[in-house]
Amino acid sequence: FDWVDTTTHKRQAGRIFKSTDGGAHWAPVSSGTGPFDTVLDYCTTQCFYDNVVEPDPTNPNVVFVAGSFGYSMPIQSGGIFRSDDGGATWRNIGWDLHPDFHALAFDPKNSSNVLIGNDGGVWYSTSRGGRTAAETAPCTASTCLKNVTWQDLNGSVNPATAGVTHRTNLQITQFTSIGTNPSFPDVGGGPGARIWGGSQDNGTERKSATSNTWFDLAGGDGGQVLVDPTDFSYVYGTYFGISPYRMTDGGAGFFTNQFITNGINPSDRSEFYTPFVLNQNNVNQLFLGTYRLYRTDNAKAASVGDVKWNAISPDLTTGCTGTSPNGARNCTISAIGVGGGTAVYTGSLDGLVYFSADAQVNNNPTWTRVGVHSNGVGDKHTLPGRPVAWIAVDRSNYRTAYLAYNGYSASTPHQPGHVYKTTDAGQSWTDISGNLPDNPVNSLILDPSFPNTLYAATDVGPFVTNNGGASWAALGTNFPTPALVISKADAGVPVGPGSNLKYTITLRNIGSADATGVTITDPIPANTSFVSAQDGGSGGGGSVTWSGKSVPAGGSIAVHFTVNINPGVSSSVTSVTDDGYGATDAQGQSVSGSPTVTKFAPPYAVSLSPSAQTGGAHSGQSQTYTVTVTNQGFKTDSYTLSASGGTFAATIYDATCTTPTSTTTSIVAGATATFCVKVAAPAGATDGTSSTSTVTATSAGSPTTSASATIKTIAVTVDTLLVDEDGNAPDVRSFYTGALTTAGVAFDTWDLNADPNLPVKYMEAFKNIFWFTGTSYPAPIQPYEGSLSAYLANGGRLFLSGQDILDQGAGTTPFVSTYLHVSWDGSENQNDRLSNSVTGVAGNSVTNGIGSVPLDLSILGGAGLAFMDQITPINGAQAAFMDDGSNTKPAVGSGPQPDALTFSGGGYKVVFLAFPFEEYGSAGQKSDLVTRVVNFFNAP
Incomplete structure (x- = not known):
């Protein structure tokens, strides 16, 4: 275990202790020898979660210890170790295994047969995990680390071919979210057959539409997964923490996800899996919660760097920076509810619920806390103070919403229950938990076909109610049916007395069967008169009606009409409200919409x-x-x-x-x-x-x-701009300023840590830009790809250097391929390829004649934190440096590989180092390289 020293109050690295007298006395055993065969700090800061100590039941001198994966080892491995001599020495048997270990079991008939469980599943060995033969020190990857004997009992897929390489039918993945899409083509499984899931430490996974094969497409942790209901190509997900990303290929390739974080403060308090919601009625709009709510209105922008988030709320929690007063992990937003109309609800781990009637359309919306008037047991205005796990809002009428609560009723005896409902936008609430077991409810789904049908996911299984919560039962099956969602919007044009006001009503069918015999009706708003209706509509009797419509499963229709605002309307009237519109179909479905309020504009503005x-x-x-x-x-x-x-x-x-x-x-x-x-x-x-x-x-x-x-x-008055994006962690600017100064290059500096808004119009004033990212991660340049594209397209010259710039999807953007001229498949084949030196390439315009130059890995934290990349230059780019070839995967090829390039063409020039320039050689060698780069930039 690990512990905190009561004197220094500092955490101590985890150690193994041994007792030989039944636990009466304990003493630490040897931690082994480094850098690989040591159990010191074996469970890091996760001993509460990743901590297994299991002696062989037939031999007390054989003991297994398992904890957290050895990310900081010179070659990542570890996480599980074995001692064959009672703790005197240890052997690392974690080579090529999935990180973080939680379980170990022996075959009772033969203790050499061992099963281990980690975040990636289950592995099996018939020889205690391997490395049982005598070994010669020191241990390296080639001499001993690879001599493990674990058999993978989990299914696996080749990321290069998407072919299944191993199938065992072991189905134990822990999903954190599920997403489907009715627009995906029917290939035998019906609409929505392509299923997505965020999974704990197993990435964001996609199920094949034609088989039971699942593909992990993003790696890491998989939090919320969102699928555009109108275009299956757009998929959004998160890792842990503040890490939203998107894919635009519908999961056709591996690691094509690209971060969309521009505008979000990464230092915000947030949940481990941040709540992340897509507006089903506006697929360009996403919401993400930290302690405040963020919104983007251009989620489908052409470049991920152009996707812009804005904070649209203050702190919607009690503001605690540690454990919540109600015992929850922290004080952060844990649930977001978006439905029809313009409203948004939020819920937090510390039990607060907020409502805004205009958070979908206003950049500074009004927020009201609901459920705070405590008048004792049964008070319809009071909500439990437990963590809010989920908010489900009617997709057509935001006034109807449901809350799901974690925890147990005993902790809030005056407000028991786990599912609450409002029909008046949070002014009053009703407990509809009925006969649900007193267990946490983790999510809620409204059945859009049947208004009184809800599905609740609890700690003890899924439940369904068909009568609005009066009674609940274990989830059963259903039959294909339409499911209608209605919304309405004005034309967004300023209006006032005498203006024509144009409306569009959109009716979507998100169900599994066609809706036929559809009738849409809308009362003419007060203070207006009917002008015209398109799409077969007619006005009369104070309303507009469309009849005989059909909406296919997964499809939608839109109808339009125009009214005129009475020119002589009273000056006390400042808006037009359209409410009461709805639709029915021949299958018995009906739906009503949220009110649409159009405020009057001034005559001149x-x-x-x-x-x-x-x-x-x-x-x-x-x-x-x-x-x-x-x-x-x-x-x-x-x-x-x-x-x-x-x-x-x-x-x-x-x-x-x-x-x-x-x-x-x-x-x-x-x-x-x-x-x-x-x-x-x-x-x-x-x-x-x-x-x-x-x-x-x-x-x-x-x-x-x-x-x-x-x-x-x-x-x-100078030609060169130095852009500092290292975040001062560590601060490496001096390596660049020193090299530029020694090379005689005059320059200005822009520190993105001080001001992250670098105007492209300012960039255009410089012929050359030297840009460095240090250890900034993930995807440091993505927020600036639009500006860099414009700069280069206008004839700019760019020198770019840093580590992990391309990690996973960051290297698959159009900017990387079009302007950096790098082909990157997003896999681990070229990622994090440690190199101790680089060598110039003969004939390259910049590096010709440069021999082997050492890299000082200590500058950014040592070999364990060396995350330089290998690259494949394309479209006229030339390899500029080769790495030392010591850390290459077979999929790439053996021997040294390119880790830098130069490009000249299309009116612009690029020098890209996929390793940190600050680690390159001596000060003189840095200055020499800068001189070569500037000469390259200035050459015709």
Whole structure:
């Protein structure tokens, strides 16, 4: 075990203790010899979880010890050890096994037959795990570590071919989430036959649509998995902690997942598996919870670096930084509920539930805590203070929602139960636990076909209720049926008295059978009059009706109509509310929707975007910015444009950036127009000085109405920008500044740790960028791939260096293949390939003539933390350095492999080191390499 020293209060590394008198006295045994055959710290900080000590029942001198995998060993292995001499010496028998061990059992008839259990399943050996013969020190991978005899009893798949290499029918994976998709083509299993699952320490897995084969596509831990209901190609998942990623190939390849973390603070308090939800009615919108709620509205952006998250709430917990007052692990959001309309619910481990009516559409929504008015037993306004495990919201009407609670009723005797329901958006709650056993409920699913049918996953199995919770029974089977979800949206155009207001009603069928004989009805909103209906609709009797429609299983239809807001509506009326719309089908299904509120816009209003920009301009040159003006009023308008302030001259041009202008054309309500602003840095401007101009658009219809935006331009007098992305962990900037300075290269510096928002317009002011990432992980450059693509496409020159830049899906992005010119399959074949030296490649434009240069691995933590990569240059790129070939997998080939490249073509140049430049040789050798790179950049 491990322990905390009562004197120093510091944790002590785990050790093995032995008693020879029935436990009366204990003494530590030898921890063995390093770096491989040692049990010192064998269970690291997870002794509460990964800790097995089992002596052979027939021989007390043979003992097995199992704990946490040896990630920090020079060659990763360990986690399970055996002593054959009562603890005097130990042998590492964890070669090529799945990490973290929890169980061990002996064959009672022959103790040489051993079963072990870890996070990857079960392994078996008939010779105590192997390494039973005499060995010659020191132990290495080739001399002894590989001499284990474990047989894999789990199914396995070749990541290169996706072929099943081993099948045992052992089905013990622990799933943390499940996702299906009705849009996946029917290949024999019916819609949704392709099933996804997040699994504990076994990645995000996909089931074949034609067999019972499962594929781990992302590795690591598998948390929440989300599948786009309209496009099976888009799949989202998480590892542990704050780690959202996406795939866009529907799981066709291994390790194609790419992180989407731009805008999320990785230091936020969060659950081990963060709650992660996709808006079924807006597949571009995702929500992720830490102690606050984040939202992205462009989850399907072309580049993962362009997916932007924004925090849309304050702390929605009690704020504790340790164990929660109710005994839960921490104070973080544990559940997110998103349904029809515009509302969102959250629940936390410390038992708080919040509701926002506009969190799907407002960047600064209003949050209200619900269930806090304690008036004793049976109080309909009070909720249990236990951890909230799940929130299920009606997909059409957000006012109906359900909460699932962990824990046991005895801990909240005044509010017992595990499933609560609201029909008024959280104003009151009803316990519908019925006869559910008093056990934690971990998730809830609403049956969209039958309003009173819910499914609850509990610690003791799944249950179903068909009567709204009055009674529950063990889960049974059902028959194919439609399941309707209805939603409504206005056109998003500013409206007011006299405006036409256009609506779209979308009806989706997420069930397993076609919906026929569908009728959609919608009452005409108050203070409006019917104008027209499309798609076969008709108005009359105060409502709009569409009849005789069909919606295929997994499909959807949309209908449209227009009303006119009464021109003489009272000034006290500030919005139009459309409520009461719904649909029925011939199969007996019915659904009603959430209210849609359209607020009146002012007659004249305007906005400029972006509201602030920053760029750079070489002294004596100008930088060009694009600004968009939007008519936010409900009347057609035009605008006068002006620029003021600042010490650099600013001139406004039309959208072509060639003709000066001072006005826009007429812009209808909600429409946009673009114009350009050119800011010139004076010829004598000092490097780093800046000028901030204010651009203003003034309404012609209401001269007192205007909008402004600022443009900051930084004067640049050097050609090179050094971008520091090492996060100061450790701080390695001095290696780069020293090499650049010695090489005579003048440069400016941008520290992403101090300001992560590096404007592409500022990057464009530099001919060369030297960018380093140090130990930043994971996927350090992904948030900047859009900017780097634009920079290179505009003729830039990039030097990039760091370790683990390409790990798994980070190396499979379009930027990596298109601009870094690297082919990367996302597997472990080229990942984390330790090398003690690199050698220049003969004939390369930069490294020709450079011999073997040592890498000082101690700079970033030593061999155990060396995560350089091997690469395959493509599309005209040339290998620049080769590694020492000491850590190569057969799938790649034997001997030295490329770990750096150069590229020149398409108007841009790249030098990419897949190892840390800071570890490269001496100071003189670093300076020499920088000189070679700059000469390469400057060459024609």
